[in-house]
Amino acid sequence: MQIRNGKAFSAPTLDDLDTKLIELLRVNGRATNQELADRLSVTAATVSTRLRRMEDAHVMRVVAVTDFSAHNYNVLIALGVKVQGRDVRQVGRDLAKLPEVLSVNIMNGPHELELLVGLHDFGEINTLLLEHIAAIHGVTHISPGIAADIVKFEFNVVPL
Amino acid sequence: MQIRNGKAFSAPTLDDLDTKLIELLRVNGRATNQELADRLSVTAATVSTRLRRMEDAHVMRVVAVTDFSAHNYNVLIALGVKVQGRDVRQVGRDLAKLPEVLSVNIMNGPHELELLVGLHDFGEINTLLLEHIAAIHGVTHISPGIAADIVKFEFNVVPL
DNA sequence: ATTGAAAGGAGTTGGAC
DNA sequence: GTCCAACTCCTTTCAAT
Numbered sequence: 492m493q494i495r496n497g498k499a500f501s502a503p504t505l506d507d508l509d510t511k512l513i514e515l516l517r518v519n520g521r522a523t524n525q526e527l528a529d530r531l532s533v534t535a536a537t538v539s540t541r542l543r544r545m546e547d548a549h550v551m552r553v554v555a556v557t558d559f560s561a562h563n564y565n566v567l568i569a570l571g572v573k574v575q576g577r578d579v580r581q582v583g584r585d586l587a588k589l590p591e592v593l594s595v596n597i598m599n600g601p602h603e604l605e606l607l608v609g610l611h612d613f614g615e616i617n618t619l620l621l622e623h624i625a626a627i628h629g630v631t632h633i634s635p636g637i638a639a640d641i642v643k644f645e646f647n648v649v650p651l
Numbered sequence: 652m653q654i655r656n657g658k659a660f661s662a663p664t665l666d667d668l669d670t671k672l673i674e675l676l677r678v679n680g681r682a683t684n685q686e687l688a689d690r691l692s693v694t695a696a697t698v699s700t701r702l703r704r705m706e707d708a709h710v711m712r713v714v715a716v717t718d719f720s721a722h723n724y725n726v727l728i729a730l731g732v733k734v735q736g737r738d739v740r741q742v743g744r745d746l747a748k749l750p751e752v753l754s755v756n757i758m759n760g761p762h763e764l765e766l767l768v769g770l771h772d773f774g775e776i777n778t779l780l781l782e783h784i785a786a787i788h789g790v791t792h793i794s795p796g797i798a799a800d801i802v803k804f805e806f807n808v809v810p811l
Numbered sequence: 812a813t814t815g816a817a818a819g820g821a822g823t824t825g826g827a828c
Numbered sequence: 829g830t831c832c833a834a835c836t837c838c839t840t841t842c843a844a845t
Contacts, residue, residue, distance in 0.1 A: 683820085683821060683822085684821070684822065684823095685820080685821055685822085686821095695821070695822070695823090696822085696823075696824085698822095699822065699824095700823095
């Protein structure tokens with residue numbers, strides 16, 4: 492359970508049909524209601540109702556995703572960031588606004604924040620670190636150099 | 652440039668219209684072609700052509716994403732994993748198959764792999780660590796306990 | 812909660828610019 | 829590459845079960 496708009500909010504239970512709809516939309520988010528209906532042996536009207544219900548309940552959303560190459564992100568780097576004198580979460584949100592920053596995790600470790608950043612080339616690393624990240628209030632230390640490669644990036648599970 | 656099906660493959664350049672279409676589909680992936688067309692002052696036929704072209708070129712995809720709560724992932728944990736005697740990438744792929752594992756990054760640091768895992772509750776942590784992760788060939792050490800919280804999880808940039 | 816039918820709306824294709 | 833127009837197909841609504 493979570494709080495949304497100041498009210499307690501429970502996600503409705505997903506039955507078999509809901510789950511199967513999500514599964515199909517994961518493969519093709521622009522499949523027509525009719526196509527989904529045919530595949531699951533229900534009517535398009537039912538699909539329409541179910542999808543609306545899930546979207547309204549913020550259980551599922553259909554969105555466009557793009558390839559790394561479409562953004563020309565050829566270099567992927569993980570960064571540890573130390574924070575002092577400011578709320579960690581707030582610093583994290585500031586960092587998250589940078590377009591190069593793909594993910595921001597708050598950690599209980601030597602570095603309060605851990606970032607995954609995408610760059611067009613290695614030449615950008617200094618600009619990014621010095622001008623963009625180090626410039627943010629509260630950031631006291633950056634540990635770069637730990638090049639990362641992504642094996643799995645589960646975009647199907649996101650906070651909405 | 653990348654290699655796909657044994658052939659050199661260059662993503663087509665995205666012009667203004669393509670970019671704006673993606674932007675709109677990021678907000679609502681099930682917007683109708685007509686709606687997109689109206690907003691961008693072109694015809695639905697043009698939108699149809701552009702979307703097909705981008706999907707065929709694997710530049711963009713529209714997919715369903717679900718909320719953490721829909722999966723009942725209430726606990727989020729980052730894990731460092733040490734690997735010995737086996738290819739790191741291969742171990743990473745094995746770990747990626749576990750449903751709890753949301754992301755797998757290959758790192759050049761003390762831990763060769765870094766995972767982000769989702770759990771239904773803290774009680775699951777022992778099962779996950781001992782029975783699922785430690786059981787994978789090549790895994791020699793796990794550093795748990797660094798609880799994580801996600802500020803940003805950029806699902807809009809994924810390998811397709 | 813699902814259905815069926817009907818009316819309005821949307822998608823695609825081919826030909827012209 | 830975009831548009832127009834026509835045809836086909838889809839979406840939504842509402843009464844009924």
